[in-house]
Amino acid sequence: MPTDFSGKWILETNEKFEEYLKALSMKPFILMGLICLYMAVENPLSLSQTKLVVQDGDNFDFKTPSTFRNYELAFTVGVKFNEYTKGLDIRNVKSLVTWEGNKLVCTQKGEKANRGWKHWLEGDKLYLELQCEDVVCLQVFKRKE
Structure with missing residues (x-):
């Protein structure tokens, strides 16, 4: 039986997110600034990020609602799929999620x-x-519910 990721999760820490966005070549830079402000949990003015996960065996539905953009990702482990990263860097990638022990591991092929x-x-x-x-x-x- 796979690990059960289902639940509501609240962001506690976020290391090197700005560097990650730069590696993705995020544009426009204003969007990057908004995302960094939104994701900086140590900033009392920032909003907290919530991740909702619904799992049924190897079928997953991840939802990340936000004030700026909502992101939803549905996939089945072991099945390749086309992913449009509209909530992040707005690219099309070929994705495959697999189990490595109790970890979900996604490889994305693209630019x-x-x-x-x-x-x-x-x-x-x-x-x-x-x-x-x-x-x-x-x-x-951290698990919320």
């Missing part, structure tokens, strides 16, 4: 090299490692 992400659980924390080229961003979420 940027070495791109993808990993999700895993440790206790009541959800970890998300985002990678593009040689930059790795680590986000940690």
